[in-house]
Amino acid sequence: MKLSMKLGLLVGMLSIGLVNCAAKKIPKAPPDPKFTSIQKISVLPILDARPGSKAKVNLRSLQSSVVNTLKRKHYPVGAEEATSSGGQIDVDDLESADPGVVKKLGPDADRWVMIVMLNDVHSKITFGSTGNAEMSGYLFDKADGSLVWKGKGTGTAGQGGLLGMTMKGMMNSAALESAVAALLSTMPNLPKSR
Amino acid sequence: MLDAARTGIGIKASIVDLEKLDPAADEVCRNLNTLASRLSRGNLNDDASKLLASLSEIDLQYAVLAQSIRVEAGVGATWNPNTGGISSSTASTLLQTALISAKTGKVIWKSEQLIRYKAARPADNSMGKALAALFKDFNVEGREAK
Numbered sequence: 001m002k003l004s005m006k007l008g009l010l011v012g013m014l015s016i017g018l019v020n021c022a023a024k025k026i027p028k029a030p031p032d033p034k035f036t037s038i039q040k041i042s043v044l045p046i047l048d049a050r051p052g053s054k055a056k057v058n059l060r061s062l063q064s065s066v067v068n069t070l071k072r073k074h075y076p077v078g079a080e081e082a083t084s085s086g087g088q089i090d091v092d093d094l095e096s097a098d099p100g101v102v103k104k105l106g107p108d109a110d111r112w113v114m115i116v117m118l119n120d121v122h123s124k125i126t127f128g129s130t131g132n133a134e135m136s137g138y139l140f141d142k143a144d145g146s147l148v149w150k151g152k153g154t155g156t157a158g159q160g161g162l163l164g165m166t167m168k169g170m171m172n173s174a175a176l177e178s179a180v181a182a183l184l185s186t187m188p189n190l191p192k193s194r
Numbered sequence: 195m196l197d198a199a200r201t202g203i204g205i206k207a208s209i210v211d212l213e214k215l216d217p218a219a220d221e222v223c224r225n226l227n228t229l230a231s232r233l234s235r236g237n238l239n240d241d242a243s244k245l246l247a248s249l250s251e252i253d254l255q256y257a258v259l260a261q262s263i264r265v266e267a268g269v270g271a272t273w274n275p276n277t278g279g280i281s282s283s284t285a286s287t288l289l290q291t292a293l294i295s296a297k298t299g300k301v302i303w304k305s306e307q308l309i310r311y312k313a314a315r316p317a318d319n320s321m322g323k324a325l326a327a328l329f330k331d332f333n334v335e336g337r338e339a340k
Contacts, residue, residue: 051288051306090237092229098239120286122310130282132310154268156281164278 031188034141034148040076041139042110043067044083049091049117055172057121065180066116066137074190080106083115091117094138097147102140112148114139116183123171128164131157131171133179139187153183195261195289195325202329207257219256222249226258233260236292236301243299250296257295257302257334264288267313287314287321289328302334 030036043066046059063079070077083089084104093101094115106113116137123131132154139149155178157171158164200209212223222245226233229242238246249256268284292304307324314321 051290051308088237090232090235090239092232093239120308120310124282126280126282128278128280130280132282132284134284134286154284156284158280158282160273160278160280164280 031190035188036190038075038112038148040078040110041070041112041114042078042080042106043070044080044106044113044115047083047089047115047117049119050121055121055123057118057172057176059118062118062176062180063116065177066114066184069180069184070114070187073184073187074192075187080110080113082106089115091136094150097138097140097145099145102142102145105140105142111142112139113142118176121172121176121179123168123175125165125168128158128160129168129171131155131173131175133172133175135176135179135183137183149187151183151186153179153181153185155179155182195263195291198325198329199259199261199291202326202332203259206332207334209259216252219249219252222252223258226260230260231262231264231290233258233294234262234290234292234304235306236294236304238294238299246294246296246299254297256297257293259291259293261289261291264290265313271311283311285313286310287312287324289324291328293332293334303332305329305331 043063046062046066048054048057048059067077067079083106084101089101094117105115114137116135119134119136121131121133123129134152134154136152137150138147140146141148155175157174157178159167203209212220215223226242226245226249229239229245232239233242246258249258264287266284266286268286270283270285272279272281274280287309288306289309290304290306293302294300295302305328307328309320309324312318312320314324
């Protein structure tokens with residue numbers, strides 16, 4: 001008798017839990033129209049904004065990584081060869097969406113341009129080895145010069161112990177991958193077919 | 195940073211405080227202040243070039259020393275005893291400075307120091323060391339700086 005009561009209580013609690021779970025499920029909001037209206041994002045070459053001495057980084061491969069991540073989010077995307085038609089780009093221009101600078105970004109025919117900056121990447125030996133990377137990105141709509149999206153991503157990698165120490169050479173690239181994922185995590189996923 | 199600049203520059207150039215500038219130069223410098231972070235990276239835009247040109251009209255010998263500090267308070271170091279995964283702190287402190295000639299609008303000297311893994315406080319040893327290193331190679335010999 002006691003066992004059946006306990007079982008009944010357990011089933012009752014489980015069913016309440018399931019009902020709660022079902023009730024808490026929030027329907028997915030449709031992505032912002034400013035993202036769904038994008039026809040093609042042109043990803044400009046990665047800007048190396050690292051201070052001090054610079055470790056060797058394959059910026060082209062990093063650009064490909066950004067392109068591939070955006071593709072996985074179902075954005076039509078392409079990699080560009082040139083950053084700007086003139087002048088030095090400063091982070092302040094990007095933060096303030098300076099119309100004079102935005103207009104010059106990427107090829108004239110491209111409307112949505114994404115510029116990604118590599119702010120830092122570094123690895124070190126400790127009780128193992130670690131790697132840190134920091135990136136920031138901006139997406140502009142050149143039609144009206146507006147800043148559609150901006151984000152910042154920090155990536156970390158690391159492994160402790162003697163084995164970790166031997167892996168130092170891999171830490172920069174692992175941290176960079178993680179930083180790209182973190183950077184673009186705030187870009188909404190688009191539906192597969194639009 | 196101002197004290198560090200005074201110590202680092204020493205007798206290599208004469209430093210004029212904003213308060214002691216004549217009113218016209220003072221106004222130009224206050225306008226340049228809004229562009230300080232850009233100038234400290236040695237990056238000039240049209241606005242900065244115009245302001246520097248107007249400063250050179252007052253005195254051709256003027257040069258502007260711009261300084262900026264960026265402190266990022268990231269997450270601390272971690273260790274996962276289950277996987278052996280570790281990570282270093284993502285905090286950092288970046289000090290940047292540049293000396294720009296008002297006459298030519300060109301960067302005479304610039305320097306930067308990055309303190310990794312730490313959001314440094316003014317009293318920290320690492321901050322003192324970084325500030326000293328920032329001005330270690332300051333040299334304007336043979337250049338038009340005041």
